[in-house]
Amino acid sequence: MTRALPYLVPALAGVLALAAWQWSVRAFGVSPIVLAAPSDIAAAYAANYETLAAALWFTLKITLMAFALATAAGVALAVVFSQSRTIEYALYPYAVVLQVTPVVAIAPLLLIWIGYDNVNEVLVVLAWIIAFFTVLSNTITGLRSTDHNLIDLMKLYGASRWQVLWRLQLPGALPYILTGMKISGGLALIGAVTAEFVAGSGNDLGLGWVITLAGRSNDTAEEFAALSLLSILGILILFAMTALEWALLHRWHESALKREG
Amino acid sequence: MSGGPLLSLSGIAKRFASGTQAIARVDLDVAEGTFLSLVGPSGCGKSTALRIIAGLLKPDAGTVSFPSGRPEMGFVFQEPTLMPWATVLGNARLPLDLKGVPKSESNDRAARALTRVGLGGFETAYPRELSGGMKMRVSIARAIAAEPKLLLMDEPFAALDELTRQALNDDLLKLKDEDALTVIFVTHSVYESTYLSSRVVVMTPRPGRVAADIALSPPPARDETYRLTPQFMRDAGTVSAALKGAMAS
Numbered sequence: 001m002t003r004a005l006p007y008l009v010p011a012l013a014g015v016l017a018l019a020a021w022q023w024s025v026r027a028f029g030v031s032p033i034v035l036a037a038p039s040d041i042a043a044a045y046a047a048n049y050e051t052l053a054a055a056l057w058f059t060l061k062i063t064l065m066a067f068a069l070a071t072a073a074g075v076a077l078a079v080v081f082s083q084s085r086t087i088e089y090a091l092y093p094y095a096v097v098l099q100v101t102p103v104v105a106i107a108p109l110l111l112i113w114i115g116y117d118n119v120n121e122v123l124v125v126l127a128w129i130i131a132f133f134t135v136l137s138n139t140i141t142g143l144r145s146t147d148h149n150l151i152d153l154m155k156l157y158g159a160s161r162w163q164v165l166w167r168l169q170l171p172g173a174l175p176y177i178l179t180g181m182k183i184s185g186g187l188a189l190i191g192a193v194t195a196e197f198v199a200g201s202g203n204d205l206g207l208g209w210v211i212t213l214a215g216r217s218n219d220t221a222e223e224f225a226a227l228s229l230l231s232i233l234g235i236l237i238l239f240a241m242t243a244l245e246w247a248l249l250h251r252w253h254e255s256a257l258k259r260e261g
Numbered sequence: 262m263s264g265g266p267l268l269s270l271s272g273i274a275k276r277f278a279s280g281t282q283a284i285a286r287v288d289l290d291v292a293e294g295t296f297l298s299l300v301g302p303s304g305c306g307k308s309t310a311l312r313i314i315a316g317l318l319k320p321d322a323g324t325v326s327f328p329s330g331r332p333e334m335g336f337v338f339q340e341p342t343l344m345p346w347a348t349v350l351g352n353a354r355l356p357l358d359l360k361g362v363p364k365s366e367s368n369d370r371a372a373r374a375l376t377r378v379g380l381g382g383f384e385t386a387y388p389r390e391l392s393g394g395m396k397m398r399v400s401i402a403r404a405i406a407a408e409p410k411l412l413l414m415d416e417p418f419a420a421l422d423e424l425t426r427q428a429l430n431d432d433l434l435k436l437k438d439e440d441a442l443t444v445i446f447v448t449h450s451v452y453e454s455t456y457l458s459s460r461v462v463v464m465t466p467r468p469g470r471v472a473a474d475i476a477l478s479p480p481p482a483r484d485e486t487y488r489l490t491p492q493f494m495r496d497a498g499t500v501s502a503a504l505k506g507a508m509a510s
Contacts, residue, residue, distance in 0.1 A: 157407070
């Protein structure tokens, strides 16, 4: 019972909130344009099932591609920085510039450069830019947190730079990399949707564009339906990352330990 | 036990980038088979000297030489300095892995080293599952796994409780005898150095110099009762007086 409590309590709270929502919309006669009742949203799901499923799939694809690129580029660049201070000094400020520039402002440029015919690639690049920096900065911190005595010990035994990196720095940085990835996964989703708002969807239809279109036609129920799918997607990404973190760290890292006694 | 000098320091000096003169003109010959303790107040450059011997720091002046060739070395830090993501066996195997010893052989040798420090059966445990004393034993097993001739230890037992420390002192003496090790042991404990050493070198506060060089002859086989003998009291008194003298200089 106590084990199920952390799941039961929020589930119950959710059901109660839905019931209260449903009741107030009907009781106060709220316009469906302002706020759709849960039953209307359920109906919108049923009516637009195929559109929504296709849009969900499309947004998921963009998100996962951006996330994979962000992780690969973030870790790779951090490794390069850890090997050469000069390169770090040369490039890091520009990585920060990329991070602090609002991505919306780059979208029109990217559309021109990458082409209006390749909107999907523009979406991936925009979402990648949003998701990339957190992996980079977390990995840099992780690689720098290596125990200096262990590095000395490895030098005493004649270890090469690659042995130090591979056997010591990367495994030690793993908890940091995974934390970065956890945040980055959510950011990739936010990036994928935001990118669609500003760049459109091309020939395909993602959840961001579904929300835009539903908004234009005052179909609030469909907006809510798409929105709830985004929440579910975000939660699934977070769960997947938490599971990966547990699988890789639970044997040895403090963050993944259960308290005993 | 003793032959020619295994290692020879001459005119060693080291100043850090911050401008602090850590050690100034240290000369020291260490014969093979010696258990030498470096004793001194905090910040007298004991650890710096140890790192220079290990080749981890370059001295500003002077030379470190090994007349009969650079021996295989093991290093034990004050902290256990283990890789938390690796098992006990994986940690003990590290020096052998880095030297490219085939895995079947390195597993055997690391497991044997662990058995020798009393950790047989803990091969698959992770460091977080061990007590402080056991972690230090893993650290020692790692140091002896590569069969060093020279063992360098930087206040290895300073953070342990008295009983654990005593047990590890005795185990260390046993390992030293069995493997005919030369040990250079940094400590700030007069009693620990007196108990363990055949030679105690006392250093002055920063910048570190050799203030006293004391030869001791403890009985080859000893246990904690040795700490109650007149010989131990007298030796500890000598080391203590030399340390006081060094602090005043």
